[in-house]
Amino acid sequence: MEHNTASKKLNGFFKTILQPDPDTNSTPRTAVWKRNKATLWHYAPSSKKYKIPVFLVYSLVNQPFILDLGPQNSLIEALTNSGYDVYLLDFGIPGYEDKEITMDDYITEYIQKGVKRALYHAKAEEITVMGFCLGGTFSAIYAAIADEPVKNLVLSVAPVDFSIIPVFDKWAEELRNGEGSLDSIFEAWGLIPPFAIKSGMRLFTSPIYYSPYLSLLARADDEAYASRWKRFSHWTDGHIPFAGAALKQINHDLLKENKLVNGTLTVGERKAVLSNIKANLLAVASDHDRLVPKEQIFPIMNLTSSTDKTFHLLQGGHANLTSEGKVPDYLDKWLSSRSGQI
Numbered sequence: 001m002e003h004n005t006a007s008k009k010l011n012g013f014f015k016t017i018l019q020p021d022p023d024t025n026s027t028p029r030t031a032v033w034k035r036n037k038a039t040l041w042h043y044a045p046s047s048k049k050y051k052i053p054v055f056l057v058y059s060l061v062n063q064p065f066i067l068d069l070g071p072q073n074s075l076i077e078a079l080t081n082s083g084y085d086v087y088l089l090d091f092g093i094p095g096y097e098d099k100e101i102t103m104d105d106y107i108t109e110y111i112q113k114g115v116k117r118a119l120y121h122a123k124a125e126e127i128t129v130m131g132f133c134l135g136g137t138f139s140a141i142y143a144a145i146a147d148e149p150v151k152n153l154v155l156s157v158a159p160v161d162f163s164i165i166p167v168f169d170k171w172a173e174e175l176r177n178g179e180g181s182l183d184s185i186f187e188a189w190g191l192i193p194p195f196a197i198k199s200g201m202r203l204f205t206s207p208i209y210y211s212p213y214l215s216l217l218a219r220a221d222d223e224a225y226a227s228r229w230k231r232f233s234h235w236t237d238g239h240i241p242f243a244g245a246a247l248k249q250i251n252h253d254l255l256k257e258n259k260l261v262n263g264t265l266t267v268g269e270r271k272a273v274l275s276n277i278k279a280n281l282l283a284v285a286s287d288h289d290r291l292v293p294k295e296q297i298f299p300i301m302n303l304t305s306s307t308d309k310t311f312h313l314l315q316g317g318h319a320n321l322t323s324e325g326k327v328p329d330y331l332d333k334w335l336s337s338r339s340g341q342i
Contacts, residue, residue, distance in 0.1 A: 037092030049083025051340035072325035099190035
């Protein structure tokens, strides 16, 4: 019996590893706005139950299909099944011609204009902005300058306080003290290639990258698990280029000078002060997140002017978005009571 089980796991392991990349983005959607490489996708619910639409902002480091990996593994599918109008801002894959796009551009020309379009398209009076990782950081900055009616702000594993660097803290200290600089690299490359982004992420999370394969080997006889593993692995390997000007600004304004927390960040000519935020706030951290630890997230709880604030700590890693094909209970309860049930 043990031999048969081990054989099934080994066969399942190689079958999963060798099969082609799976299809993703399976939830029906319509493009409602485009700018440069970016697309604003609309996902209509089969039965609309809430007045306030959800506007999703993902990071610039990977493609956003982690939010729609496949049936029963999709936060977007779960939200639409629950009755929400959902909009996803997909920044697209930048080319060399996009190397001068800055963080300010992403916030004002993409997020802010995308939110305006979503409000118009949904014929809604208010909106929920939900940001993930760096997309959450950008969402917080946007909310601090927004004229649009942001009712709810959900920040999922989104770094805010960059005074705390859990890994390579000595390196970060040198950058802050001016003893080292990455500017010449950003300027020479212009567009930071995917392999450099991937290597940087792995240095923070898994310098020796083998544990996911051990996890697969242990459960490779479970077809549902193996299928999800393959989809997730496809996403983790899908790093995309990063505009050098944006990364340079992030490095200076956030990593080195921590302007978002210090209250000195400006976007265009506007001050992006977190105390400007009055939206209902849900900040989500994960207790085993090496990339964005909870200490980088929690400070926002004391910096916004929101009277309705919730901090939720997940038991898991950096990407923990769905629960058995449903909106996770903590998010479902929080969002449904603040979205204007029809």
